[in-house]
Amino acid sequence: MGAAYRGPVDAHERDSLRPRVCRVNFILVDRPVPEVAVVTLNRPERMNAMAFDVMVPFREQLVELGHDNTVRAIVVTGAGRGFCSGADQESAGTPPYVDGLTRPTYALRSMEMLEDITLTLRRLHQPVIAAVNGAAIGGGLCLSLACDIRLAAPAAYFRAAGINNGLTASELGLSYLLPRAVGSSRAAEIMLTGRDVDAEEAAAIGLVSRVVEDVVPAAVEMGRQIAGFSQPGVELTKRTLVTGLDASSLEGHMQAEGLGQLYLRILTDNFEEATRARKEKRQPRFRDTR
Structure with missing residues (x-):
């Protein structure tokens, strides 16, 4: 390690x-x-x-x-x-x-x-x-x-x-x-x-x-x-885990989750990098940018 x-x-x-x-x-x-x-x-x-x-x-x-x-x-x-x-x-x-x-x-x-x-x-x-x-x-x-x-x-x-x-x-x-x-x-x-x-x-x-x-x-x-994962990806995951404890409804919480997912999907090429890394049998290198 x-x-x-x-x-x-x-x-x-x-x-x-x-x-x-x-x-x-x-x-x-x-x-x-x-x-x-x-x-x-x-x-x-x-x-x-x-x-x-x-x-x-x-x-x-x-x-x-x-x-x-x-x-x-x-x-x-x-x-x-x-x-x-x-x-x-x-x-x-x-x-x-x-x-x-x-x-x-x-x-x-x-x-x-x-x-x-x-x-x-x-x-x-x-x-x-x-x-x-x-x-x-x-x-x-x-x-x-x-x-x-x-x-x-x-x-x-x-x-x-x-x-x-x-x-x-x-x-x-x-x-x-x-x-x-x-x-x-x-x-x-x-x-x-x-x-x-x-x-x-x-x-x-x-x-x-x-x-x-x-x-x-x-x-x-x-x-x-x-x-080793995306820094904003980890931060948003922690945030939704914490706020999920207080969520008043599943529907509202899923919307917050979805916005976080779209945020990273649109603003970074992490998803494409993860796909390439799997095909090339290597660890992904997340840059959190496009």
Whole structure:
């Protein structure tokens, strides 16, 4: 798949690799192949819990990558044995821009900041692949669901933890995204019982696409494959997948799909190139222009 994925870079290596790897607080960003960025939540001692010191730079990094037109796919994963363990109940840190707020308003701003991460992942031009390497608990489950594709390591497991903590299990879009991934009955059971869903069950019910031993390299390879297709074709496909969840009618949604298809058919020669490539038994070279 090109250059092999090396994993997150520690502080001792960082200076020598600075052109290729950057660190933003508790976030590591790697480019194992030119087209794919791997974003690693890097607070393994807390199982990458959603402290503001982690989540604020995480969102900032996502926005920055979203504006980088050389990045064609993004992989999100966690360092250590956890993907993301949800709310940090011991050292959550302080969200920005909350000076002088009362406690209720502080809570609202805090939740809004976390909710914006879900929305940012959905709005990115690039497909986002969650490489779920371990526990995805509470907000971590929500984070994985906000990604477009989920791959799971054998050690991965998922839990809607809010109900176990005396709270609602509905948070950060979970009650919207989970039923659409696994169906309403399974989503209700997972959310109301607070039980763990292991990797094999997650694959069986559609919570993840599949279980793979080396989850990050597999996600990078998937991103590299996606990057080989037409850039606007991929972006429009993601857009229609996301808007399809909210479509009020099949007829209206099909019209939006059709316009996207016509847009690329008229403005590019991608279809002709794909036809030639099949006849010549080679990979197509999409230019997205005529």
